[in-house]
Amino acid sequence: MVASSLLLRAAAFRPATTATSRCLSHRSATRLFGSLPRSPAAVIFDMDGTLVDHSIDFASLRSRIWEVVDDDEVGRTFGERECVLEVAGKLSPEGQARCKLIFDDIEKKAVDEMSLAAGGPELIRYLSERKIQRAVLTRNLERNVGIMAGLYSDAVCDAGGLSGDGDVFHHVVARDTPSDPSDPASEPVRSKPSPDGILHLCRLWGVGPSEVIFVGDNANDDIVAANAAGCGGSVLVTPGGVERDTHSGYALGESEEDVRLRTPSLRVESLGELMERMMAEAEEDPSEGDGDGGEEETRRAGEGTMVYDGGGFSVVVPSIGVKGV
Ligand SMILES: [Mg+2]
DSSP states (O other), X not given: OOOXXXXXXXXXXXXXXXXXXXXXXXXXXHHHHOOOOSSOSEEEEXXXXXXXXXXXXXXXXXXXXXHHHHHSTTGGGOOSOOOHHHHHTTSOHHHHHHHHHHHHXXXXXXXXXXXXXXXXXXXXXXXXXXXXXXXXXXXXXXXXXXXXXXXXXXXXXXXXXXXXXXXXXXXXXXXXXXXXXXXXXXXXXXXXXXXXXXXXXXXXXXXXXXXXXXXXXXXIIIIHHHHHHTOSEEEEEOGGGOOOOXXXXXXXXXXXXXXXXXXXXXXXXXXXXXXXXXXXXXXXOGGGSOOSOOGGGEEEETTEEEEEOSSOEEEEETTTEEEEO
């Protein structure tokens, strides 16, 4: 078992100089981080740009929010640019109201134009057949996730339906989801790139993050959250091989650790390709590994280290404790 604890550093998410995303190469990431767990307990999906096609103009969103910030009596005192969602909540009441109108306008457009990502319904059906749990972790609102889930439900039904393991998505964590499920008035779960949403879902399921695959389209939010939480797989979806501008406005660190945190364990161009990779992993002969604990069998995630000890991977899970994998 691993003796070190998984300490999560909020500072790792913010310090920095540039808004340009820089990741290790795919080849290097695959070699260093492995690919996917062979038998995952759950898959957590980002929503916008992952489960549904990208339709939010983030450059416009940042520009409109920062215009309000610069015009606001409180916002004018701010220094470094921050995540637009977070900075909006720190403005004067008038500034917050103006930002809400902007978010409402952009999110309504996204809902009106919502279309399911290629291969999404088939992937959900495949996960259902393997009894793999499913959840959505998004910075969108619960009501919009509900609309998306309804579209998925219809499409999965058309594709042959689920295998009797519950709903299309078993849990949803949105930016208005309370952190205490028994207390609707509790503070919302902290948004990505914080790992809190992933760890919240792991606690609901009673599984360790190393048993979870996280899938998103944004390295700075999704992959950082997944790697900081210690997910067994962090998958970046880049349709056409192009990483889109989905940056929410905060500065990015450029240290080796910062770059490692936003480097995915796997890149795919679609959810259909992810399904093919999961099928290949599930069929791979587990006896093929040499079990020497070498680089191929050592996965590092967040502040913790998962080390192959000859019988499997082990990781310390925050609030859960040591978990054999
Ligand atoms: Mg997204």
